Amino acid sequence: MRNTFHKLRDDIENGILTGDFAPGERLDETQLAERFGVSRTPIREALMQLSAIGLIEFRPRRGALVADYGPKYVFEMFEVMAELEGMAGASAARRHTPEDKTLLLNAHLRCEEATANDDTDAYYYENEAFHHVIYAASQNSFLSEQCALLHRRLRPYRRLQLRVHNRMKASFDEHKQIIEKILSGDAQAARELLLAHVRVQGDRFSDLIASLEKIKAKATSDR
Amino acid sequence: MRNTFHKLRDDIENGILTGDFAPGERLDETQLAERFGVSRTPIREALMQLSAIGLIEFRPRRGALVADYGPKYVFEMFEVMAELEGMAGASAARRHTPEDKTLLLNAHLRCEEATANDDTDAYYYENEAFHHVIYAASQNSFLSEQCALLHRRLRPYRRLQLRVHNRMKASFDEHKQIIEKILSGDAQAARELLLAHVRVQGDRFSDLIASLEKIKAKATSDR
DNA sequence: GTCAAATATTTTGTATACAAGGTTTGCCAC
DNA sequence: GTGGCAAACCTTGTATACAAAATATTTGAC
Numbered sequence: 298m299r300n301t302f303h304k305l306r307d308d309i310e311n312g313i314l315t316g317d318f319a320p321g322e323r324l325d326e327t328q329l330a331e332r333f334g335v336s337r338t339p340i341r342e343a344l345m346q347l348s349a350i351g352l353i354e355f356r357p358r359r360g361a362l363v364a365d366y367g368p369k370y371v372f373e374m375f376e377v378m379a380e381l382e383g384m385a386g387a388s389a390a391r392r393h394t395p396e397d398k399t400l401l402l403n404a405h406l407r408c409e410e411a412t413a414n415d416d417t418d419a420y421y422y423e424n425e426a427f428h429h430v431i432y433a434a435s436q437n438s439f440l441s442e443q444c445a446l447l448h449r450r451l452r453p454y455r456r457l458q459l460r461v462h463n464r465m466k467a468s469f470d471e472h473k474q475i476i477e478k479i480l481s482g483d484a485q486a487a488r489e490l491l492l493a494h495v496r497v498q499g500d501r502f503s504d505l506i507a508s509l510e511k512i513k514a515k516a517t518s519d520r
Numbered sequence: 521m522r523n524t525f526h527k528l529r530d531d532i533e534n535g536i537l538t539g540d541f542a543p544g545e546r547l548d549e550t551q552l553a554e555r556f557g558v559s560r561t562p563i564r565e566a567l568m569q570l571s572a573i574g575l576i577e578f579r580p581r582r583g584a585l586v587a588d589y590g591p592k593y594v595f596e597m598f599e600v601m602a603e604l605e606g607m608a609g610a611s612a613a614r615r616h617t618p619e620d621k622t623l624l625l626n627a628h629l630r631c632e633e634a635t636a637n638d639d640t641d642a643y644y645y646e647n648e649a650f651h652h653v654i655y656a657a658s659q660n661s662f663l664s665e666q667c668a669l670l671h672r673r674l675r676p677y678r679r680l681q682l683r684v685h686n687r688m689k690a691s692f693d694e695h696k697q698i699i700e701k702i703l704s705g706d707a708q709a710a711r712e713l714l715l716a717h718v719r720v721q722g723d724r725f726s727d728l729i730a731s732l733e734k735i736k737a738k739a740t741s742d743r
Numbered sequence: 744g745t746c747a748a749a750t751a752t753t754t755t756g757t758a759t760a761c762a763a764g765g766t767t768t769g770c771c772a773c
Numbered sequence: 774g775t776g777g778c779a780a781a782c783c784t785t786g787t788a789t790a791c792a793a794a795a796t797a798t799t800t801g802a803c
Contacts (some may be wrong), residue, residue: 346569370661377607378665439593439596
């Protein structure tokens with residue numbers, strides 16, 4: 298069985314990724330301890346782990362803050378994510394097994410259902426599963442882990458663009474092409490399609506931030 | 521000022537990377553506490569952080585073990601490292617600043633000195649600095665951090681091939697070409713050169729393992 | 744009434760204490 | 774002598790305690 302601090306780490310991490318703990322927020326150890334019904338010790342151990350992967354930051358004598366990356370940094374993360382996904386896709390095209398093929402087609406089918414039902418929540422979930430199948434199909438477990446990790450870290454930022462006009466349909470169409478190239482073993486094409494597929498999310502995030510900045514600037518000048 | 525657990529983390533990490541603590545070795549918290557003259561609490565906090573980045577593993581009720589990746593996993597890590605370095609190189613070719621140019625040429629110069637003196641230890645150090653300059657020149661701080669992190673994790677495995685015949689000279693020649701492509705802004709060429717430059721290390725590592733396996737198998741059959 | 748300084752309180756960072764589980768050793772049986 | 778079981782000991786995992794530092798509050802002066 299897993300230990301308390303494992304569970305706490307996942308719970309707190311989840312809280313951060315779902316926005317339960319907002320970026321920049323201070324995480325009070327005593328409060329967390331009460332909330333989870335444990336002592337401060339395992340809470341601290343969980344926080345230490347989260348700080349090591351960059352999800353929170355320790356300020357000396359001032360405790361833990363939820364990391365608040367600037368927009369530039371988030372965009373950079375999307376850039377790296379795109380490259381890693383491209384790599385996974387290329388590797389999957391070269392090395393996928395027959396089982397991977399089944400899994401890919403199944404995952405795609407479930408995405409199709411979500412699209413047909415116009416169920417963005419379901420699509421969000423199935424989309425994640427689809428990408429994880431690609432990671433696994435790369436036959437590179439380290440790459441797969443890194444992709445999954447970064448994917449998770451970017452989750453709150455992808456959330457923002459969930460319901461952008463027509464994005465679900467566009468995403469689904471891109472998946473279709475990606476699958477085709479992976480299954481036909483066209484590594485280069487798979488790489489480029491995935492690169493673009495992920496990059497567009499970074500671009501959208503940038504656009505979003507830019508428009509927010511503009512609004513903010515306008516509000517300031519109006520004052 | 522930094523806290524005790526920061527220093528401990530770095531010390532223990534260093535111990536692992538330098539081979540002071542061997543892969544698979546168990547890290548006794550009490551022993552470490554005595555050794556560093558502190559209580560078990562900050563030791564644990566340091567270990568938690570190291571476990572989060574995958575340098576050690578916690579076995580329930582059995583404490584921390586230095587992670588002992590199989591050869592396949594290490595090879596996979598080199599594959600990802602190669603891709604990330606390629607990305608950094610391409611990005612550096614597109615976006616390096618005049619200051620980056622100076623830093624790159626200086627780093628290269630110091631590599632040249634080490635080569636001229638046939639000083640593999642110095643070359644090892646300067647080579648690392650050279651690669652870090654490329655990371656920074658990518659102008660992508662997240663990518664830079666990820667590269668540095670993975671680079672560090674692979675250090676003990678690169679160490680094995682330090683004195684392979686003529687590797688230093690070959691490496692230096694590759695650097696020369698890489699610099700050329702980065703400074704001339706040829707992103708694609710820079711990417712491919714760096715990809716190959718790092719991959720060769722993974723290949724060498726594989727070869728080494730394969731030959732070790734062969735020796736081991738022979739020893740077994742001779743029994 | 745406001746600003747500043749001093750004190751009180753809260754909170755972090757480290758040490759110590761204790762309980763549960765795992766390992767080792769020693770003893771007994773075969 | 775060897776194998777298995779039991780008990781003692783050792784280590785981890787969590788809780789509590791305590792000291793140092795930062796923050797909040799209150800009081801006093803202008």
